[in-house]
Amino acid sequence: MKIYRFRALVLLAVFVSTLLAGCSAGAGTQKIDKPEKPLVILEWTGYEVTEYPQFFVPFSDKYGDNINDYVNVSVFGDDAEAFAKVQSGFKADVIHPCSSWWGLYVESGLVQPLDVSRIAEWENIPEAFREPGKFNGQYYFVPWDWYYEALLVRTDLVPEMPTSLADLWDPMYAGHVSLWDNGEVSFATAALAFGINPFNTSPEQDEFVKQKLIEIKPNLLTYWLDYTQAIELSASGDAWIVASAWQDTYSVLVDEGYEVTYLEPEEGYLAGVCGYGIGTNNTNLDLTYEFLNAAIDPHSMANFTNEYWYGAANFAANEFIDEGAAELLQLDDFENVLKNTRFYPPLTAERRDLLSDLWNEVKAAP
Numbered sequence: 001m002k003i004y005r006f007r008a009l010v011l012l013a014v015f016v017s018t019l020l021a022g023c024s025a026g027a028g029t030q031k032i033d034k035p036e037k038p039l040v041i042l043e044w045t046g047y048e049v050t051e052y053p054q055f056f057v058p059f060s061d062k063y064g065d066n067i068n069d070y071v072n073v074s075v076f077g078d079d080a081e082a083f084a085k086v087q088s089g090f091k092a093d094v095i096h097p098c099s100s101w102w103g104l105y106v107e108s109g110l111v112q113p114l115d116v117s118r119i120a121e122w123e124n125i126p127e128a129f130r131e132p133g134k135f136n137g138q139y140y141f142v143p144w145d146w147y148y149e150a151l152l153v154r155t156d157l158v159p160e161m162p163t164s165l166a167d168l169w170d171p172m173y174a175g176h177v178s179l180w181d182n183g184e185v186s187f188a189t190a191a192l193a194f195g196i197n198p199f200n201t202s203p204e205q206d207e208f209v210k211q212k213l214i215e216i217k218p219n220l221l222t223y224w225l226d227y228t229q230a231i232e233l234s235a236s237g238d239a240w241i242v243a244s245a246w247q248d249t250y251s252v253l254v255d256e257g258y259e260v261t262y263l264e265p266e267e268g269y270l271a272g273v274c275g276y277g278i279g280t281n282n283t284n285l286d287l288t289y290e291f292l293n294a295a296i297d298p299h300s301m302a303n304f305t306n307e308y309w310y311g312a313a314n315f316a317a318n319e320f321i322d323e324g325a326a327e328l329l330q331l332d333d334f335e336n337v338l339k340n341t342r343f344y345p346p347l348t349a350e351r352r353d354l355l356s357d358l359w360n361e362v363k364a365a366p
Helices: 008-021 053-070 079-087 099-107 127-133 165-169 183-193 203-215 227-236 247-255 285-295 298-308 315-320 323-329 331-340 349-364
Strands: 039-044 071-076 141-154 177-180 220-224 241-245 260-263 270-279
Touching: 039 079, 039 285, 053 071, 053 285, 053 298, 071 079, 079 099, 079 183, 099 127, 099 141, 099 270, 099 349, 127 141, 127 270, 141 227, 141 247, 141 285, 165 183, 165 241, 177 183, 177 227, 183 203, 183 241, 183 270, 183 349, 203 349, 220 227, 227 241, 227 247, 241 247, 247 260, 247 298, 247 323, 270 285, 285 298, 298 315, 298 323, 323 331
Parallel strands: 039 071, 177 220, 177 241
Antiparallel strands: 141 241, 141 260, 141 270
16 A cells, blocks of 8 residues: 655645756756666665655656656565565665665675765765665765664553663553564564664573563564555554554654654664665666756755655755655754664674574564
């Protein structure tokens, strides 16, 4: 199910400003000839340029009538799925993973270095977001979005408001908690809940966290797979608490009038940055850089943030972001965000495999 909340006033303002200011740098006014085959974009569900043209305004304005001649979008629900797909031979020209997985793409030879001179808004992306995509002195990813993971709580249904991640294990929520079906994230959530640094654990701590993820099962309604399911579970009232929820779930439910809150737990936010990389075998670089420049255009990014309340990696977009989204993201105190938020570090192949095996064991346990 696609959930699309059209913000007419925002898009009208963008349309008018585009007419007055001309097309964004890097997008150009001259159409590129129809390619022999469209760009294959491996994309998160809910971000497709073909479904959400307002997130890629200069590109979609130019090619909208014939967009399927220029792009072909394949979607995924989490980073493990996307990486496995590309590693198994799927030929993606543009890939949108999150930063903890960037190193695996580079190590596996699945992406090519960027020419940052072709990215018009590069300097408006904070160094804290750019540097995780730098390997051996070269940048491989254009940061696009950043996000928190928090507790999405139906305030009208819970008998008592949770305050910490550890409360997910409280029997009062039995049968009404949903965890993300993601080993990396659910491991980090459980580790933090019990005072363990999820990014620096011993084998004994790994085993402890695994047991805690098994022990929580009486409280679980189900594991959620993507943001649309997280929204549905909360909207139905079946899930009182959705763990590791993103801002998009909250923004949609608020817009639809549900009594929900997006709770920063006592342990603090977990967070990440995601961005676009160029597949190793991609030779249609003119069209690719046109797409990338459209994606990080300030108005495109503001449309994205105002829709989903995720952070825009291009801080030039901040002046166009709605007050509610800016407050949730704490844009007026971003240095403090960087200090007090746990951003996912790069995964090694060994750690990825360990977490995958651990998660499979958790789900297989009675």
